[in-house]
Amino acid sequence: MSATGVEPKQESARLPLRQVLAVVVGNGLEFYDFVTYAFFAAQIGRAFFPSNTPGTSLLASLATFGAGFLTRPLGALVIGRLGDRAGRKPAMLLSFVLIGVGVVALPLIPPYASIGIWAPVLAIACRLVQGFALGGEVGPSTAFLMEAAPPLRRGLYVSLQATSADIAVFVAGLVGLGLASVLDAASLDAWGWRVALLLGAAIIPFGLRLRQTLDETLPASVRSPESSSSQPKAAGTGYGRTVVLGVILLSTATTTNYLLEYMTTYANSTLGMSTKTAFGATAVIGLSGVICDPFGGWLSDRFGRKPVMVLPWIALALVVFPAFVLLERLRTGAALYGACAVLGCISTLSSATIIVAITEALPARVRSGGIGLIYAFAISVFGGSAQFSVAWLIRATGNPLAPAWYMCCGVIIGLIALLQLPETAPIKMTGDSRSVGRAAASPSE
Numbered sequence: 001m002s003a004t005g006v007e008p009k010q011e012s013a014r015l016p017l018r019q020v021l022a023v024v025v026g027n028g029l030e031f032y033d034f035v036t037y038a039f040f041a042a043q044i045g046r047a048f049f050p051s052n053t054p055g056t057s058l059l060a061s062l063a064t065f066g067a068g069f070l071t072r073p074l075g076a077l078v079i080g081r082l083g084d085r086a087g088r089k090p091a092m093l094l095s096f097v098l099i100g101v102g103v104v105a106l107p108l109i110p111p112y113a114s115i116g117i118w119a120p121v122l123a124i125a126c127r128l129v130q131g132f133a134l135g136g137e138v139g140p141s142t143a144f145l146m147e148a149a150p151p152l153r154r155g156l157y158v159s160l161q162a163t164s165a166d167i168a169v170f171v172a173g174l175v176g177l178g179l180a181s182v183l184d185a186a187s188l189d190a191w192g193w194r195v196a197l198l199l200g201a202a203i204i205p206f207g208l209r210l211r212q213t214l215d216e217t218l219p220a221s222v223r224s225p226e227s228s229s230s231q232p233k234a235a236g237t238g239y240g241r242t243v244v245l246g247v248i249l250l251s252t253a254t255t256t257n258y259l260l261e262y263m264t265t266y267a268n269s270t271l272g273m274s275t276k277t278a279f280g281a282t283a284v285i286g287l288s289g290v291i292c293d294p295f296g297g298w299l300s301d302r303f304g305r306k307p308v309m310v311l312p313w314i315a316l317a318l319v320v321f322p323a324f325v326l327l328e329r330l331r332t333g334a335a336l337y338g339a340c341a342v343l344g345c346i347s348t349l350s351s352a353t354i355i356v357a358i359t360e361a362l363p364a365r366v367r368s369g370g371i372g373l374i375y376a377f378a379i380s381v382f383g384g385s386a387q388f389s390v391a392w393l394i395r396a397t398g399n400p401l402a403p404a405w406y407m408c409c410g411v412i413i414g415l416i417a418l419l420q421l422p423e424t425a426p427i428k429m430t431g432d433s434r435s436v437g438r439a440a441a442s443p444s445e
Contacts, residue, residue, distance in 0.1 A: 019148070020157075022210035023141045024164035026096045029207060030134045032168035032200045033103045037065055037127075038387065039176045039264050039282055040193035047111040047189065048119045058269060059395075062388040064120070068127035069380040072135030076372030079136020083143060083368030089214045091140035091368065096211055098133035100204040102126050107194040131380075139372025146359050146367075147217035151426045152301055158359060159297025159352035166289025166348065169261065173283030175199060176264070180276040188275070222365050239362060239370075245421050246358040246374040249309075252414025253351045254375075254383035256316070259407050260285050260344055262387045267336050269391075270400050277333045281340045288344030289351075296349040297356065304425045305357040309418055312350040317411045319346065324404035360424040382410070 037044065045061030075095070083091035106126040112119040142161055149157035175196050183192045263285065268278040300308040323339040355371070362370040386406070393402040 018210060019214055020145075020160060022207070022214050023092070023144055024160050025203060025207040025210060026092065026099060026137055027141060027161050028164035028168040029096075029103065029200055029203055030099050030130070030137060031165040032172050033099075033106075033130065033197060034065075034068070034134070035169050035261055035282070036172045036176070036193075036196050036200070037106075038258075038261050039172060039279065040188075040196060041065060041265050041387075042269060043189050043193040044123075047193075048109070048123045050112055058265070059388065059391060060120075062391055064124050064127055066385055066388050067124050068131035068134075069383060069385075071128045071131035072376035072380045073373060075132035075135025075137075076139055076369065076376035077135075078132075080139035080369035080372030082136075083140030083372075084218070084366055087216045087218050088140040088144040088147075088368060089211070089216050091136065092144070092214065093208075093211050095133050095137040095140070096204075096208055098129060099137065100201070100208070102130035102133060103197070103204065104201050105129075107197040135372065135376040135380075138375045139368040139370070142355060142359055142371050143364075143367040144214070144217050146356070147364070148215075154360065155297040155300035155305070155353060155356045155425065156294060157297070158356045159293050159300075161355065162348065162352035163290060163293040166286050166293055168286070170283055170286025170290055172196070173264075173279055173281070173286050176279035177276065177283060180279050185275070218364060218368075241420075242358060242361040243370070243374055245417050246354075246361075246371075247378045248417035249354050249358070249414055249421065250375055250378035251382040252313075252410045252417075253347075253354050254379040255386045255410045256347050256407055257351060258383045258386045259390060259403050260340065260347060262390065262403070263336070263340055265387070265391075266403060270394055271328065271331050271336075273331060273333070273336065277336065280333065281336050284337045284340040285344040288341055289348040292345050292348040293352045297352050299349075300353040300356060300425060301427065304423050304427070305353050305360075306418070306421065306423050308353045309350040309357070309421075310415070312346045313411050313415050313418065316343070316346045317408055317415070319343070320408050320411070321401070321404050324401050328400045357421060357424050361422070 041061045042058050044064075045057035045059075048064070049057045049060035051057045051060070079091050079095050082094065106123060109115075109119055109122045109126070138161075142158060145157045145161060146154050179188065179192045179196060261282065263281045264278045267273040267281055268275055296308050296312075319342060323343055327335045327339045355375070358374060359367060359371045390403050390406050393406070394400060
């Protein structure tokens, strides 16, 4: 057994497709719900937060969207820690059940016109449950994929988490585009957005059944209380630098991703483009991620984590302003889709690899809670506030290039942190694929 408490898998090992689906389906469903909310933020705002002041309903809706990020650290602490104590499987089952509750509940809430103040109260409560669930989902599911993967395929396997999220973005974009094509504005406001959210509920029974069939990847000796308490000092030392760098890197990645997912609302509300055209942008971003997330994971297995993270972010810093300037001047569907494709491909090449590198640097006995807390804190502080902050900046300054400034500053900060992150890919650490068993055993417990 390795020092992490997990027996290194041979390169010939393969995780069954059924188990891969069981893991990524929860992440995909959660992101479908979160992203669909972001797409229909304007319609949801008018349903739950009606106002005669222009832009107020949208800001209130985005603030509610951001409220879901407040409970992510708590979910990561409770469910992520459960994944380290009881195992990955029970933690993933709990998070998926809570995801299902949130997915079904929000679109069933009556509008403000029917139940008054209870409408926004219940909407906020649903977002808090959703945030708790997703905060607890990321840690055990990411740890499971890494532990189940052959050492030289960790990047590809863990990238499937991000791929599932981008599949959800792509599907949500197609759903929004379809609804916007067949419904008028009044119907979208009244019930169209509810249909889009409820469509995600269809996958809940399928996903729950799949998760019940999962094998456990965390040995009992590692997850037992006796094992955890035998080395109390080690649990809090040895990877503090990884935690700090991880927070900075994931803050940059999630801010960029959520700003890209805001492109639908940005194109419609700020640039005045039609709803139908705006929804197409989301499908383009999702498709870019579906292609580039696994490709980036594969590249990181072959060439190392750092090159696949550094080079795309340098490219992103260089192209973000030209992309937004052209989009703001032309305001056409072609310009919108082109900007989304370029920014989406560059961004997603590195996003999944960041999670791989951080997860590899954490020992097995704290891996689920550790990566969950790092991710949750980063996304709560920066990802959850990104869309609201950009919308406020655009309104306060009247500058439609505010998203470009926001994104570029984040990428520069992320690059500085990225240069401090050690290489964790087994092939780069050993320089010899035959030595991968030794690399799989680090970091030590």
